[in-house]
Amino acid sequence: MTKYKLEYVWLDGYTPVPNLRGKTQIKEFDEFPTLEQLPLWGFDGSSTKQAEGRSSDCVLKPVRIVPDVERKNGAVVLCEVMMPDGVTPHPSNMRATILDDEGAWFGFEQEYFFFKDGRPLGFPENGYPAPQGPYYTGVGYSKVGSIARQIVEEHLEICLAAGLNHEGINAEVAKGQWEFQIFGKGSKRAADEIWLARYFLERLTEKYGIDIEYHCKPLGDTDWNGSGMHANFSTTYLREVGGKEYFEKLMAAFEAARADHIAVYGPDNHMRLTGKHETQSIHTFSYGVADRGASIRVPHSFVRNDYRGYLEDRRPNSQGDPYQIASQILKTISTVPTSAEATETVAA
Incomplete structure (x- = not known):
């Protein structure tokens, strides 16, 4: 088993331009992990303009993983921000609601x-x-x-x-x-x-x-x-x-x-x-x-x-x-x- 450094990256709630945020967790895998193997992960939304302090939990849902050559056994995990249920997209989550077409x-x-x-x-x-x-x-x-x-x-x-x-x-x-x-x-x-x-x-x-x-x-x-x-x-x-x-x-x-x-x-x-x-x-x-x-x-x-x-x-x-x-x-x-x-x- 190898310990991988997974940098979860997301867009915060600042307007009109969101900022990139990121934090790292360490997980063990036999080989470079697939998207399906990555867990949901929480963060303090009150510090990113995505929640209030009295109810600050937000959830990161991985949507893309890529190698990170700047870190040994590293990966960058792009995430959507979800509500505490882990299912409902957060209002700041533009990716979840946009029109998409693989032919475009x-x-x-x-x-x-x-x-x-x-x-x-x-x-x-x-x-x-x-x-x-x-x-x-x-x-x-x-x-x-x-x-x-x-x-x-x-x-x-x-x-x-x-x-x-x-x-x-x-x-x-x-x-x-x-x-x-x-x-x-x-x-x-x-x-x-x-x-x-x-x-x-x-x-x-x-x-x-x-x-x-x-x-x-x-x-x-x-x-x-x-x-x-x-x-x-x-x-x-x-x-x-x-x-x-x-x-x-x-x-x-x-x-x-x-x-x-x-x-x-x-x-x-x-x-x-x-x-x-x-x-x-x-x-x-x-x-x-x-x-x-x-x-x-x-x-x-x-x-x-x-x-x-x-x-x-x-x-x-x-x-x-x-x-x-x-x-x-x-x-x-x-x-x-x-x-x-x-x-x-x-x-x-």
Whole structure:
């Protein structure tokens, strides 16, 4: 028997942006445990804004387990928060209630800033560094500094070892800003992987004395870029059938649901979606081929392939909850009948 260090990780009750929490228990297993072998576990919800002190018990329900190479015999266990009965989802548990579809594929582009001493990594104590331009995909000390790439590379290795579908990294437009990409099939799985990747990144920076800043516009009303979490999405129908008529109806549905999307695409998005810096205004919906200033960017490949493939929603921001983002995209898509559904309706 081997003693395994199981780090139970969950989202707390803070709003509008939940925090990651984690605590470790030790359990013996013959080999790396399966999800079914993991017990429920309690915690003090009064310390995480998920319960009151007079009735503070909350329950963690494991939903995903991945290896943790940073600890010998370690594992990270992603959990949903349940009420004391262990069956009823807690009101803060977004994962339990979102719309899911294994045929819906999501690719999230998570941008963020490294912060140290209250400013982006690499910024001088007073004022600003040289203007944006050379930092995006930059190479060399003057572009990315001496430590950021080391953290990013370590994070990449940890995620790959954990079996996450990590698809890439790059330095972003502003100094001290970086991005990683995660892909998943099914809204729950894709969002799980973003939250696990965020956990590994935040924990990794502890040993470097550097913070992760997810705020979508940490430098305020300046000419420096904000941070997004662009959501690339497709469904089985969109990949295999599609068509211009269906696409135009889909875009009309997205325009009609603009406010619903903005409501869950992350707080303070009005600071980022200004119509500048490759964004569309928060008050407007638009789409365009290869247009990074549109709400929805339509890839050239999508049009060439008879309007089949994936689309990119550029409005979600870096603080957004991927569970809610993916669910809202699926809700809007579900309002548009496919040709097969339309045929069935007429026949009925």
